[in-house]
Amino acid sequence: MFDFLEGFQDRMEFAAIVDSIVNRKNTNLEIEGWFNKEELDNLFFSLLVYIMEQTLSENDDCTMHNIAVFLDDVLPFYNKEMDFDMVVKLAEYMVKDILQNKGLVKTYGIMNYFKSMEEVRIRLISDKITDDGKITYQLTDQGYNFLFRTKEVDKELDFKLEQLKLRELLKRKNYKHALNQSKQLVSMLRQKKREIDEFINKVRRNIHEVDREEYEKLIKETYDLIDEEYEGMLELREGVKQDKFRIKKETEETGYIDETMKSALKSLDDINRNLQSVISEQRNLIGKRFNMNDIYEDTIKNSFFSSIVKRYDFEKEIIVPLENISEKEIYDLWKLMTPLYGASLRKILNLSLIYQRQGKLRETDENEESTIDNRFEEDFSAERRKEQNEISYGIIESLFRYAARLNSAFTFSDFYNHIAENSQRLTACVTEKRIFLIILKLYEIGLIDVGQWQVRDRNDVIAEANGEFDLAWCLYRMENKQPDYFNISKIYIEKSESKFRAQVEERYGQEVIRSSIDMDDFRIVPVMEKEGE
Amino acid sequence: MIRSALKIYYKLLEKGQINNLSDSELFFEYKKDDVREQLYQFEEELEFKLLDVGNTVYLIPNLENDILGFSTKDLRENIATNATLTETYLQSYIFMIIFFMFYGGKNTNPIQREFVLTRDLIENVDNRMQTYIDSKEGTEAYEEQYGINFLRIAEFWMSKQVANETSRKTKIGTIIKAYSQLEKENLIRVLEDGNQIRRTKKMDDIFLYYYLDENRVREIHSIFEKKVEDYA
Numbered sequence: 115m116f117d118f119l120e121g122f123q124d125r126m127e128f129a130a131i132v133d134s135i136v137n138r139k140n141t142n143l144e145i146e147g148w149f150n151k152e153e154l155d156n157l158f159f160s161l162l163v164y165i166m167e168q169t170l171s172e173n174d175d176c177t178m179h180n181i182a183v184f185l186d187d188v189l190p191f192y193n194k195e196m197d198f199d200m201v202v203k204l205a206e207y208m209v210k211d212i213l214q215n216k217g218l219v220k221t222y223g224i225m226n227y228f229k230s231m232e233e234v235r236i237r238l239i240s241d242k243i244t245d246d247g248k249i250t251y252q253l254t255d256q257g258y259n260f261l262f263r264t265k266e267v268d269k270e271l272d273f274k275l276e277q278l279k280l281r282e283l284l285k286r287k288n289y290k291h292a293l294n295q296s297k298q299l300v301s302m303l304r305q306k307k308r309e310i311d312e313f314i315n316k317v318r319r320n321i322h323e324v325d326r327e328e329y330e331k332l333i334k335e336t337y338d339l340i341d342e343e344y345e346g347m348l349e350l351r352e353g354v355k356q357d358k359f360r361i362k363k364e365t366e367e368t369g370y371i372d373e374t375m376k377s378a379l380k381s382l383d384d385i386n387r388n389l390q391s392v393i394s395e396q397r398n399l400i401g402k403r404f405n406m407n408d409i410y411e412d413t414i415k416n417s418f419f420s421s422i423v424k425r426y427d428f429e430k431e432i433i434v435p436l437e438n439i440s441e442k443e444i445y446d447l448w449k450l451m452t453p454l455y456g457a458s459l460r461k462i463l464n465l466s467l468i469y470q471r472q473g474k475l476r477e478t479d480e481n482e483e484s485t486i487d488n489r490f491e492e493d494f495s496a497e498r499r500k501e502q503n504e505i506s507y508g509i510i511e512s513l514f515r516y517a518a519r520l521n522s523a524f525t526f527s528d529f530y531n532h533i534a535e536n537s538q539r540l541t542a543c544v545t546e547k548r549i550f551l552i553i554l555k556l557y558e559i560g561l562i563d564v565g566q567w568q569v570r571d572r573n574d575v576i577a578e579a580n581g582e583f584d585l586a587w588c589l590y591r592m593e594n595k596q597p598d599y600f601n602i603s604k605i606y607i608e609k610s611e612s613k614f615r616a617q618v619e620e621r622y623g624q625e626v627i628r629s630s631i632d633m634d635d636f637r638i639v640p641v642m643e644k645e646g647e
Numbered sequence: 648m649i650r651s652a653l654k655i656y657y658k659l660l661e662k663g664q665i666n667n668l669s670d671s672e673l674f675f676e677y678k679k680d681d682v683r684e685q686l687y688q689f690e691e692e693l694e695f696k697l698l699d700v701g702n703t704v705y706l707i708p709n710l711e712n713d714i715l716g717f718s719t720k721d722l723r724e725n726i727a728t729n730a731t732l733t734e735t736y737l738q739s740y741i742f743m744i745i746f747f748m749f750y751g752g753k754n755t756n757p758i759q760r761e762f763v764l765t766r767d768l769i770e771n772v773d774n775r776m777q778t779y780i781d782s783k784e785g786t787e788a789y790e791e792q793y794g795i796n797f798l799r800i801a802e803f804w805m806s807k808q809v810a811n812e813t814s815r816k817t818k819i820g821t822i823i824k825a826y827s828q829l830e831k832e833n834l835i836r837v838l839e840d841g842n843q844i845r846r847t848k849k850m851d852d853i854f855l856y857y858y859l860d861e862n863r864v865r866e867i868h869s870i871f872e873k874k875v876e877d878y879a
Contacts, residue, residue, distance in 0.1 A: 178839075210843075216767055217760040217843075219752075241761075243845070249838060425757055425859040426867075428747050435871040436740055437779065437797045447739045449870045452716040453707045453858055454850070455832050456663030457695070 119227040127234055130222035131260050134236045135159070140211045145204055153192050160188060161208055162253065165239055166261050169252040169308060176251045181205045209251060213239050240312060255309050262305075276302060277346055284353055289381035296388035303395040306336060310402045317410050329410055336399055347396065351389040358382040499581035505542050509533075509552050510588040511596070517640035518600035526553050526636040527614050544618040550631055552583050553607070557636055559585060562605040568593075604641040609634050651676040652685035659697075659706035660715075664849065666703040677704060700852045707857065710866060725828050727815065734815070737800050741825045744772055745835070749846055750854050757859055758851070762843045769818050776801035 135158045146154065164184045168176035182198065182205040189196060196204070210216060221233040238257035241249050253261070276298055283292035313332055317324055361379055365371040432450070439447075516532055517524070533549065534540045543549040556562065567589050592599060614635040620627050655673050658665050667674040676682050690696060694712040698705040708715035723730040726738055745763060748771065752759035779801045808817040815821060819841075826844060829835045834850040837843075857863070 210764060214761070216764060217762040219759055243836070243838065247838060424861040426861045426864045427753070428751050428757075428859065431864055431867050432743055433747055436743055437775070439736075439871060440796060446870045447736065448716075448722050449710045450739060450867075451722065451742065452710055452712075454834055454853055455716070457660050457706050457708060457715045 116227050123224050123226045123232065123234070126222075126224040127256075128260060128263075130224060130234060130236050131238065131256070133222065134215075134220060134238070135212065138212045140216055142207050142211065145207045148194070148196075148200075148204070149192070157185070157188070157192070158208060158212065161185070162213075162238060162257060162261055165251055166253045166258060169258070169305070177248055178202070178205055178209065178251075181209060181251065209239070214241070242315060252308065252312070254312065255305075258305055258309075277350070281346075281350060281353075284350070284357065284385075287357070287378070289378045289385065293381045293384050293388070296385045296392070300388050300391050300395070303392055303399065307395060307399055307402065310336065310399070310406050314406055314409055317406075324410075333407070336402075347389060347393050351386060351393065354382055354386050354389060358386070502546075502548070502581040503587070505545070505548055506552060506583045507588050507591050508539075509543055509549055510585070511592060512539075513605070513638070514592070514596070514600045514602055517605060517638065518602055518642070521640065521642060523637055523639040525610055525612070525614075526638065527612070529638065530614070530616060541619075541621070545620055547618070547631070548583070550633065553636055554633075555583055556585070556607045557609065560607060562589075562607075563603075564589070564599045565603050598643075601643045602640050603643045606637075606639040606641070608637045608639070610637040611635075648679075648681045649685055651679070651682045652689065655682070655686065655704075656689055659704070664703055664705045668702075674704070698853065698857050700856045703848075703852060705849070705853060707853070710870070726824060733800060733803050734821075737804060737821065738825050738828070740800065741768075741772060741822065742829065744768065744775070745825070745829070745844070746854070746858075749850075750859060757855070758846070762838075762845045764843050765819070765822055765841060768822060772804065772818075776804050780805065 136155055138158075149157070161181065161184070164181070165176055168180070179202075182202045185205055185208075186196075186198060186201045189201065220236045222236055224232050224234045226232050236256070237254050238260070239251050240254050241251050243249055276295065280292055280295040280299065283289075283295055309332065313324070313329070358379060361375055361382070365375060512533065513529060516529055530549070533543050562585065567586075589599075612635045614631070614633050616631045618629055618631060620629070651673075655665060655677055658670060658673055665673050665677065677686070686697060693715075694709040695715055696707045696709065698707050706715075710716070722739065723732070723735045726734050745768065748763050748768065749760050750757045779797055804818070804821075807821060808814075810817050810819075815824065823841050826835065826837045826841060829844075830837050833847055835844045836847060838845060
């Protein structure tokens with residue numbers, strides 16, 4: 115009787131997606147005030163399309179900064195001129211507050227006439243943290259389906275049909291459209307691969323967020339993509355090769371080639387390349403599917419018992435009592451953290467604690483304006499790191515300066531004696547045996563090639579060394595301070611026949627520790643820039 | 648057998664956890680019944696609990712275990728050597744609000760957020776504190792009775808500067824200090840120069856498998872019901 119309502123929930127899911135943007139929550143009146151309502155709606159959907167493009171092109175460059183740059187580029191279409199700081203604020207608002215709903219799960223009640231009312235999760239973009247701690251954004255499957263189906267293809271078309279379409283276009287020698295079609299196939303596969311990666315991340319993050327149906331759907335779709343279609347793709351590629359061969363043969367026989375034929379040949383080359391990408395993406399997916407399967411099954415197994423744990427109401431049992439606690443009870447507050455902090459054995463067994471500065475303990479809140487140093491441990495480490503970097507740079511700069519002055523080979527002993535001419539400088543250089551570790555590192559590198567360094571990829575920006583000796587960082591720094599590198603083009607570091615011996619003193623607080631250094635000496639050979647270069 | 652159990656115990660003391668990837672040998676040993684039997688005895692005698700979440704095992708000291716666990720003094724000193732009780736109380740409260748924002752969901756899956764923005768956290772704490780201050784009249788008598796209470800903490804928080812500095816006197820500085828504690832314990836990841844935080848696997852594991860377990864309610868009540876005479 116209600117057959118016409120079959121799949122109604124899919125239509126409503128689209129409505130829910132549109133609602134999440136058009137009737138957005140968490141609105142910031144200031145930012146909303148910068149635009150007319152429809153302008154900002156348009157901007158939201160444009161941003162989603164931009165994120166889709168970035169996701170499909172598989173670069174990990176969709177950071178908040180990139181999003182702000184994109185917005186900055188399109189704002190003139192809306193006749194808006196904003197400082198970049200304002201654009202960044204706008205980007206953060208659009209992504210974090212609205213599209214990510216401030217990190218909170220967003221749901222929408224949808225009627226499934228064949229089951230019941232369901233709360234469907236609306237999540238158009240997700241993010242991932244790169245190895246270097248950068249957050250990048252990508253479209254979710256839901257977001258992708260929404261955008262994909264509102265423009266790119268009809269709802270019912272799947273990969274098989276897309277492939278069929280390509281075959282038909284090739285049969286009709288419509289290479290221009292066939293090229294677009296082949297791009298479509300690459301996009302679909304990349305989206306699937308990304309979907310699997312996202313699923314694996316989701317499983318790893320929290321298995322409770324994963325729906326069994328979602329897993330089965332993904333597995334099925336991946337099967338459809340890779341198992342049935344793989345042979346078909348190989349056939350298609352063969353067909354493209356034959357077409358290309360045929361056209362080439364024709365042109366050779368007739369000795370005539372026009373623009374249309376040239377364009378056809380170019381399209382065929384591009385189609386061939388795209389098909390090659392499709393085939394290799396399919397191969398990758400085979401591996402990924404098994405990987406996904408293993409991770410999912412393992413995680414499910416491991417987390418089985420957690421799903422049957424009954425949980426208390428955190429607000430009722432902890433937050434509210436905490437807001438009504440009396441002075442007599444606050445001494446036990448640490449117990450709330452005990453399960454989370456784990457074992458803390460060192461505080462008792464670490465003998466060095468006895469020698470540490472003792473803090474004054476006060477039981478009452480006497481004076482808020484404390485005189486203590488408010489710097490955090492991180493600040494101290496940052497300062498220490500900076501100091502170590504300065505010393506490393508100082509040693510390298512001195513080495514270059516000394517080499518330029520001599521303009522001929524010298525030994526590490528010579529250089530060390532030169533450093534020792536200034537006792538303050540020597541103390542800094544021998545602290546933590548830094549100068550010796552640096553020369554050993556340089557020997558390991560063998561050659562400082564300034565020329566090579568200068569033609570490096572400029573995108574490899576070295577922001578800050580981590581306190582450890584980093585030659586690249588030192589050269590980068592020298593580039594700014596001494597752009598001609600003292601006219602040195604190369605420095606070779608080789609082992610010399612002689613030995614190096616020195617007595618060093620290191621100061622730790624009041625204590626002075628003396629040690630002797632005994633190692634092979636090194637021969638340092640500078641090569642100067644030729645005149646006129 | 649005892650040797651394996653001791654090795655596992657030592658590693659747990661050192662790292663707080665063992666897992667099947669980075670400590671595969673120990674983990675394999677842990678799965679043996681006789682080794683587990685030894686470890687059960689350790690648990691009883693040394694007052695801790697082993698939390699096995701399948702691929703990782705965590706050592707969790709019992710609440711009364713002040714050898715392995717923490718004390719108020721530790722919490723205070725983690726803030727600063729001369730940190731006050733008010734500051735300690737406030738920091739503990741901020742910790743709990745962070746946990747609540749992440750794990751306050753009422754469904755089978757208590758996780759309700761992927762990340763917490765620092766500005767949202769401050770707004771959340773502000774709102775709760777302000778609500779409390781607004782109902783000041785009703786709480787004054789209570790304050791007189793107990794000396795220190797949440798009203799004082801709320802006023803202390805609201806008196807902090809809003810400036811974007813990392814000093815203890817500012818709201819942001821207080822929050823960042825709390826973050827650094829949780830990050831040190833590998834409970835959260837701090838990203839975007841302190842503008843947002845995310846959960847770690849360790850925090851998810853401990854919250855989902857242990858911290859929020861209904862069977863702990865009595866234990867939690869005991870923390871809030873401790874009488875001053877107990878310290879005598």
